[in-house]
Amino acid sequence: MSESKMRRYHAHVWEEPIIMQMGSEGERGIAIPITEKEIRETVGSAQSYIPAGMSRRRAAALPQISQPHVLRHYLRLSQQTLGMALNIDIGMGTCTMKYSPQVNEELVRLPQFTDLHPFQDEDTVQGILQIMYEFSRMMCEISGMDEFTFQPGGGAHGIYTNACMIRKYHALNGELNQRDEIISTIFSHPADAACPATAGFKVVSLYPDPETGLPGLEALKAAVSKRTAGLMITNPEDTGIFNPMIDEFVDIVHEAGGLCAYDQANSNALFGIARAKDAGFDMCHFNIHKAFSSPHGCMGPACGAVGTRKELADYLPVPIVTFDGARYHLDYNRKNSIGKVRCFFGNVETILRAYAWVIGMGPDGLREVSETSIINTNYMIKKILSVRGVTMAYPKQTTRLDQVRFSLETLREDTGVTTNDVARRMIDFGVQEYFTSHHPWIVPEPFLPEPCDTYSKEDIDYWVEVIRHVCEEAYRNPETVKTAPHNHAIAKINIRDLDDPDKYAMTWRAYMRKSKSRGGKQR
Amino acid sequence: MESIHEKEQEQGREAEIGQQPTTIRRKLGLIVNPIAGMGGSVGLKGTDGIDTLRKAIQLGATPTAPRRAVEALRELSPLRDSIELVTYPHDMGEEECKECGFNPVVIGYVERGKTSAADTKRAAEEMLLREVDLLLFTGGDGTARNIHEAVGQRLPVIGVPAGVKIHSSVFAINPRTAGQLAIAYLRGEVRLREAEVMDVDEEAFRQDRVSARLHGYLKIPYDAQLVQSVKVGSALDEDESMQAIAWEIVESMRDECLYIIGPGTTAKAVMKALHLEYTLLGVDVVQKKRLIVKDANEARLLELIEDGEAKIIVSVIGGQGYVFGRGNQQISSRVIRKVGKDNIVIVATESKMAALKGMPLLVDTGDREVDEMLKGYCRVVTGYRRSAVYRIA
Numbered sequence: 001m002s003e004s005k006m007r008r009y010h011a012h013v014w015e016e017p018i019i020m021q022m023g024s025e026g027e028r029g030i031a032i033p034i035t036e037k038e039i040r041e042t043v044g045s046a047q048s049y050i051p052a053g054m055s056r057r058r059a060a061a062l063p064q065i066s067q068p069h070v071l072r073h074y075l076r077l078s079q080q081t082l083g084m085a086l087n088i089d090i091g092m093g094t095c096t097m098k099y100s101p102q103v104n105e106e107l108v109r110l111p112q113f114t115d116l117h118p119f120q121d122e123d124t125v126q127g128i129l130q131i132m133y134e135f136s137r138m139m140c141e142i143s144g145m146d147e148f149t150f151q152p153g154g155g156a157h158g159i160y161t162n163a164c165m166i167r168k169y170h171a172l173n174g175e176l177n178q179r180d181e182i183i184s185t186i187f188s189h190p191a192d193a194a195c196p197a198t199a200g201f202k203v204v205s206l207y208p209d210p211e212t213g214l215p216g217l218e219a220l221k222a223a224v225s226k227r228t229a230g231l232m233i234t235n236p237e238d239t240g241i242f243n244p245m246i247d248e249f250v251d252i253v254h255e256a257g258g259l260c261a262y263d264q265a266n267s268n269a270l271f272g273i274a275r276a277k278d279a280g281f282d283m284c285h286f287n288i289h290k291a292f293s294s295p296h297g298c299m300g301p302a303c304g305a306v307g308t309r310k311e312l313a314d315y316l317p318v319p320i321v322t323f324d325g326a327r328y329h330l331d332y333n334r335k336n337s338i339g340k341v342r343c344f345f346g347n348v349e350t351i352l353r354a355y356a357w358v359i360g361m362g363p364d365g366l367r368e369v370s371e372t373s374i375i376n377t378n379y380m381i382k383k384i385l386s387v388r389g390v391t392m393a394y395p396k397q398t399t400r401l402d403q404v405r406f407s408l409e410t411l412r413e414d415t416g417v418t419t420n421d422v423a424r425r426m427i428d429f430g431v432q433e434y435f436t437s438h439h440p441w442i443v444p445e446p447f448l449p450e451p452c453d454t455y456s457k458e459d460i461d462y463w464v465e466v467i468r469h470v471c472e473e474a475y476r477n478p479e480t481v482k483t484a485p486h487n488h489a490i491a492k493i494n495i496r497d498l499d500d501p502d503k504y505a506m507t508w509r510a511y512m513r514k515s516k517s518r519g520g521k522q523r
Numbered sequence: 524m525e526s527i528h529e530k531e532q533e534q535g536r537e538a539e540i541g542q543q544p545t546t547i548r549r550k551l552g553l554i555v556n557p558i559a560g561m562g563g564s565v566g567l568k569g570t571d572g573i574d575t576l577r578k579a580i581q582l583g584a585t586p587t588a589p590r591r592a593v594e595a596l597r598e599l600s601p602l603r604d605s606i607e608l609v610t611y612p613h614d615m616g617e618e619e620c621k622e623c624g625f626n627p628v629v630i631g632y633v634e635r636g637k638t639s640a641a642d643t644k645r646a647a648e649e650m651l652l653r654e655v656d657l658l659l660f661t662g663g664d665g666t667a668r669n670i671h672e673a674v675g676q677r678l679p680v681i682g683v684p685a686g687v688k689i690h691s692s693v694f695a696i697n698p699r700t701a702g703q704l705a706i707a708y709l710r711g712e713v714r715l716r717e718a719e720v721m722d723v724d725e726e727a728f729r730q731d732r733v734s735a736r737l738h739g740y741l742k743i744p745y746d747a748q749l750v751q752s753v754k755v756g757s758a759l760d761e762d763e764s765m766q767a768i769a770w771e772i773v774e775s776m777r778d779e780c781l782y783i784i785g786p787g788t789t790a791k792a793v794m795k796a797l798h799l800e801y802t803l804l805g806v807d808v809v810q811k812k813r814l815i816v817k818d819a820n821e822a823r824l825l826e827l828i829e830d831g832e833a834k835i836i837v838s839v840i841g842g843q844g845y846v847f848g849r850g851n852q853q854i855s856s857r858v859i860r861k862v863g864k865d866n867i868v869i870v871a872t873e874s875k876m877a878a879l880k881g882m883p884l885l886v887d888t889g890d891r892e893v894d895e896m897l898k899g900y901c902r903v904v905t906g907y908r909r910s911a912v913y914r915i916a
Binding site for chain 2: 186193197201202203204205206207208209210218219220221222223412413414416439440441442444479494496499
């Protein structure tokens with residue numbers, strides 16, 4: 001086994017204040033000149049254009065700060081992060097931290113693209129409509145579905161869109177009052193439960209068999225009834241285990257009168273191998289910002305591509321880009337459409353990047369992406385299982401696809417070091433902390449790496465060596481691991497406060513209010 | 524009008540958290556029941572009662588509890604200089620502390636080799652008076668009962684498992700984990716929750732009849748990280764989860780139906796949500812959101828369900844996943860048979876489900892036919908508009 005040398009890492013520590021605490025009264029980034037007399041007399045003051053009802057009585061509490069200070073502030077903050085492009089980001093299972101080719105960033109910065117406006121007439125944007133249409137054709141081939149929308153701004157948004165279509169379908173059939181339950185599994189992404197709940201459904205979860213890690217057919221049969229509206233499920237689940245009975249699951253739910261939606265956020269190991277349509281699904285969604293290389297955003301700048309069978313294509317959000325053989329159109333004429341789920345057409349830049357990526361890969365290249373991803377996962381499993389204190393959940397399932405769920409229960413029992421401790425200590429060796437897993441922790445002390453096609457053998461070796469190093473250290477010197485990180489911009493924080501309503505603050509105003517009511521010092 | 528800048532400054536919390544002083548607790552009580560577990564090694568199913576102990580010793584039993592206590596204490600050695608240990612003489616704690624290099628404050632008086640349940644109780648009461656922050660005790664279900672009788676919920680405790688019977692969920696999974704949990708609590712890193720104190724009647728147990736009872740709840744530190752990670756979302760805590768379950772039940776209530784509410788905190792959250800009086804360890808009956816009978820016995824239940832529709836709301840009791848036959852014997856096989864399988868509503872929080880580690884739910888009504896009827900997949904209400912399909916075996 002190769003021995004990767006531990007890298008010495010140390011982050012910038014700037015102790016940077018919050019921008020609301022910076023600057024001073026009257027400080028400005030740009031000194032805007034006073035309007036010339038003649039102009040002012042001709043058009044009036046700027047304020048006179050604001051309707052009285054929309055005018056603020058008190059000025060907004062915005063920071064007042066000069067340009068160099070703003071620049072310095074944000075550059076420092078960026079130095080304090082350990083971003084995807086800076087490190088070996090294998091730890092973020094379910095996220096597919098894939099390299100985003102830089103050339104595609106050039107593409108989305110071309111003025112031919114950035115100068116487009118969503119209000120333009122479709123005759124003047126034929127080029128981008130062609131790209132959107134052709135990309136939807138590619139997605140149809142990849143999934144077997146018949147039509148796609150790219151309007152949802154992220155994965156959960158795509159799942160929500162599917163839940164809304166299921167709701168509309170039953171409403172139009174006059175069965176919505178009766179069909180109020182969506183079935184999911186506890187190892188599906190939690191959004192497969194949260195989204196239908198948001199859409200008004202009750203959620204029934206199936207638990208995994210303790211041996212196979214998979215939900216059982218018998219459990220599903222016990223779950224379906226005349227109240228079943230549908231199945232929303234991930235496969236492979238968030239354990240990396242593929243459910244080989246998935247087509248039977250779909251059949252059982254169809255027989256009960258429900259629709260089946262496939263959460264394909266974990267699709268990186270399925271290109272050219274398995275398709276939603278072939279398992280009988282009615283609809284699916286992909287995360288264009290994961291498997292299709294467009295960068296991740298946070299809650300918005302991404303794309304949850306939703307595809308359906310042609311029988312349900314009428315339910316998709318409008319507009320859909322269509323092609324009549326000569327021209328591309330924005331088709332708003334879908335009589336059962338759930339309406340819009342987002343302004344305009346979605347985040348078109350993610351589509352442009354993904355289009356370029358798929359063209360670059362071609363069908364064989366896509367299959368190779370999945371094969372590489374599976375080989376990487378299983379190579380990593382082999383290496384990690386030699387680390388003391390680590391076990392794999394559901395060991396009888398020897399092969400995993402895109403990711404794998406391990407457990408540090410043994411390490412914790414032996415040393416008192418938890419998975420959260422290990423995750424934080426990893427940062428000290430220059431890799432981002434890993435993702436433990438979604439809750440509830442059915443697998444105790446979990447971690448969930450996903451060494452997708454981006455990572456080389458050397459990358460995987462180094463990442464595993466960090467795990468090994470930290471676990472061995474846990475046996476030798478648990479306190480060092482428990483008090484980590486030691487070399488990062490921010491040291492260990494008390495996570496208890498993160499979900500304490502009296503302490504957490506999502507806004508500056510909330511922070512001021514809560515620290516004041518606790519008698520804290522206002523800075 | 525003023526919400527324009529509200530989306531800014533999520534980072535406020537990070538700076539905030541860095542400044543929070545963590546609670547420092549430094550006074551730890553330790554009680555070892557030195558004879559706990561001795562009956563088990565010689566097949567006696569428990570060591571309650573002086574005759575049983577004598578019998579165990581005759582059969583060659585040796586003490587195991589002191590060794591288990593030492594194992595837990597070793598985990599605490601990093602805090603050796605910063606905490607104060609309060610304990611009882613000899614093998615009730617003093618010797619174990621000294622073996623681990625602690626210099627404990629020894630209180631009370633006992634005669635070595637002649638300790639009893641009364642000593643455990645007295646020790647726990649004295650710990651309470653001495654205002655220890657946390658009580659670590661070594662023993663089994665019988666010991667947990669004694670501690671509960673003495674301190675109730677007035678003092679957080681952690682059980683170091685050493686007894687023959689471990690049905691209560693107040694015990695850590697092993698002595699080391701107990702020690703680690705104690706450290707986490709003393710450092711202010713974990714919260715408290717209520718955990719069941721259960722005990723079987725040893726005499727019946729020796730005759731292979733299990734009749735466990737729920738005796739009450741102790742407050743134990745609870746490592747929420749076992750079931751959830753704060754960073755991955757807005758996981759509810761145990762109280763909120765129970766409340767959500769209660770709302771689901773209350774919302775589905777119909778006037779014509781009688782509701783039999785079983786023992787345990789999860790089921791009783793329904794009573795709390797209805798602002799009704801209840802018996803935590805008993806069975807209460809509700810109709811039209813009003814209390815019909817408090818603490819009903821089997822005969823009364825049978826009388827009430829004679830005609831008309833009824834539903835049974837039951838918690839999963841204890842760590843082993845029992846739905847019937849542990850602590851809710853009033854809801855007998857006859858009651859269950861009359862109410863019908865489809866009218867049983869099982870309630871459990873997601874963390875309770877996770878704690879089952881995939882093991883099935885269990886029933887032991889004393890009536891094989893009814894047990895068989897209950898087996899198979901059932902619905903478990905896990906939250907508001909949330910349920911799970913789970914196996915009863």
